[in-house]
Amino acid sequence: MSAQLIDGKAIAKTIQAELTAEVAMLKEKYGITPGLATVLVGDNPASQTYVRMKRKRSAEVGIHSVGPVLPADATQEQVEALVRELNADPAIHGILVQLPLPKHLDEEAVLNTISLEKDVDGFHPLNIGRLAMKGRRPMFAPCTPAGIIELIDRIGVPIEGKEAVILGRSNIVGLPVSMLLLKRNATITICHSRTRDLPSVTRRADILIAAVGRAQMVKGDWVKPGAVVIDVGINRIDDPTRKRGYRLVGDVDFEEVKEVAGWITPVPGGVGPMTIAMLLKNAVTSAKRAAGLVE
Ligand code: NDP
Numbered sequence: 001m002s003a004q005l006i007d008g009k010a011i012a013k014t015i016q017a018e019l020t021a022e023v024a025m026l027k028e029k030y031g032i033t034p035g036l037a038t039v040l041v042g043d044n045p046a047s048q049t050y051v052r053m054k055r056k057r058s059a060e061v062g063i064h065s066v067g068p069v070l071p072a073d074a075t076q077e078q079v080e081a082l083v084r085e086l087n088a089d090p091a092i093h094g095i096l097v098q099l100p101l102p103k104h105l106d107e108e109a110v111l112n113t114i115s116l117e118k119d120v121d122g123f124h125p126l127n128i129g130r131l132a133m134k135g136r137r138p139m140f141a142p143c144t145p146a147g148i149i150e151l152i153d154r155i156g157v158p159i160e161g162k163e164a165v166i167l168g169r170s171n172i173v174g175l176p177v178s179m180l181l182l183k184r185n186a187t188i189t190i191c192h193s194r195t196r197d198l199p200s201v202t203r204r205a206d207i208l209i210a211a212v213g214r215a216q217m218v219k220g221d222w223v224k225p226g227a228v229v230i231d232v233g234i235n236r237i238d239d240p241t242r243k244r245g246y247r248l249v250g251d252v253d254f255e256e257v258k259e260v261a262g263w264i265t266p267v268p269g270g271v272g273p274m275t276i277a278m279l280l281k282n283a284v285t286s287a288k289r290a291a292g293l294v295e
Contacts, residue, residue, distance in 0.1 A: 002258070002259055002260070002261075002262075003229070003257070003258045003259070003260070003261040003262055003263055003264040004155075004262065004263050005263075005264065005265075005266060006151055006155055006228075006230070006263050006265045006266075006270060007269065008147075008151060008265055008266075008269055008270040008272065008273045009269045011150070011151060011154050011273075011274065011277075012147075012274050012276070013273075014154075015150070015274075015277040015278075015280075015281065016057065016060065016277060016280070019061045019277075019280050019281060019284055020061045020062060022284055023061050023063060024062060026284075026287065026288070030291060030293070032287055032288075032291050033062070033064045033287075034063045034064065034093050034094075034283050034284050034286070034287035035063065035065070035066070035089075035091045035092040035093050035094070035287070036054075036058050036063050036064070036065050036066075036092070036093065036094040036095075036096065036120065036279075036280075036283040037065075037066045037068065037086045037089075037092045037094070037095045037096065038051045038054050038055060038065070038066075038096045038098060039067075039068055039070070039079075039082060039083065039086070039095065039096065039097045039098065040067065040068070040069045040070070040098050041069075041070045041071075041072065041079055041097075041101050041102060041105065042070075042071070042072035042102045043072060047098045050098060051067060051098050053276060054096070054276055057276050057280060058280060058283070061280055061284075063280060063283055063284070064091065068086075070082065074102075074105075076105055076106055076109065079097075079110050080109070080113045083110065083113040083114055084113060086118070087113075087114070087115040087118060090290075092118065093118060093120075093283055093286040093287040093290055094118055094119075094120030094279075094282060094283035094286050095114050095115070095118045095119070095120065096120060096121050096279065097110055097114065097121070099123075108125070111123050112125060116139055117139060117286065117289070117290070118286060119139060120143075120279060120282035120283050120286055121142065121279070121282075122138060122140040122142035122143065122146070122176070122282070123142060123171075123172075127139055127140060127141075128142075128171070128176065131176060131179045131180070131183075132179050139289075140282045140286070141176065141282075142172065142176045143274075143275045143282065144172065144173050144177075144271060144274070144275045145173060145176040145179075145180050146278040146281075146282075147271060147275050147277065148177050148180075148209060148230050148232070148271060148274070149177070149180050149181070149184065150277075150278065151230065151270075151271070151274060152228060152230070155228070155263055157207075157228050157263065159184040159185065159207065160184060160185040160186070161185060161186070161187070162186045162207050163186070163187050163189070163204050163206045163207070164178075164181045164186040164187065164189070164205060164206065164207040164208075164209065165188075165189045165191065165201055165202050165204060165205035165207070165208050166181070166190050166209045166211070167191045167198070167202070167208070167209065167211060167212050167217075167218070167251065168192065168210070168213075168232075169190050169191075169192045170211065173211040173232055174190065174209075174211045175190070177209055177211070178190050181209075186207065189205075198222070199219075199221065199222040202222045203221075203222060203224050204224065205224055205227055206224065206226075206228065207228045207230070208223060208224075208227050208228070208229045208261075209230045209232065210229070210230070210233055210250065210252050211232035211233065211251065212233060212251050213233055213235060213251065214233070214235070214251055215233070215235035215237050215249050215250075215251070216235075216249055216251070216252065216254075217233075217251050217252075217253075218231075218251055218252040218253060219253050219256050220253065220256030220257055220259060220260050221260075223257050223260045223261055224260075225260055226262035228261070228262060228263040228264075229252055229257055229261040229264045229265070230265050230271060231250035231252040231254070231264070231265050231267050231270055232251065233249075233252070233267065234248055234250070234268075235248065235250065236248060248267060248268050249267055250265075250266075250267030252267075254266065254267070
């Protein structure tokens, strides 16, 4: 293996330790306890797991966490009323509505209800708009994209002036990470399912972000030697040698690409652990902002 491994798990742990110290300082010096609300609607098992993890990590760093749950048949008005209640609660600095919501609910209208100052997931349309505009700053950047930038920063690779190629243009990952890279003065190329001759585009990348949801799609000869390769994908492939019958792989063919890239994230243990770490960081920032300690 020639590439250096980007250990997202270790980096996320470091961030958590930094946040634990900061939360303790905020309590002691200013009497502030950051508060995070995770709203769950319905009983989707994956969503339940994500919310449980977010609450567990919050508690570990000393964040006050509340987790209101509404039934799967909750009305639009009930969900929005809950969000408004949390908007008005001074003990809550961040509100996260776990997505996806049950089909009968209008997701965008719910996200629109979250107060801009408490939008720690960064999905409020105004925050996304600010992310896309030159000279504007969102209150919060979406967590997975922010985690990707944090990984690149923590390995000490400068972003400015680099060619960054992003595979995927979703609202959750591809688009916002592209905007963050652009804000950091990278030259960006965004690819999607209609892009022609992907390998010729990806081979230009100094920084390659793969967020397509296609198992091991990016091959060794798609990558420029020495590139930073960030694999966001989480895909299940059959593996009869495992007890559960499958294993998780990314969108990058790790075995091939690690021989060419300069840096590479593993799956699992790369981008995944960063998402919650950035959520906690956003919640702490929000509490500091509410107290006038930061802009
Ligand atoms: P989406 O399905 O919303 O978007 C996928 C994007 O990839 C689309 O823009 C699509 O193009 C593009 N695409 C699909 N197939 C191809 C192809 N063959 N060639 C080129 N582009 C293609 O996915 P998400 O962005 O939500 O997630 C991407 C991956 O990241 C998934 O595996 C997901 O599980 C994972 N993920 C991981 C997270 C983490 O914390 N680690 C968090 C969020 C997601 P088009 O727009 O034309 O359809």
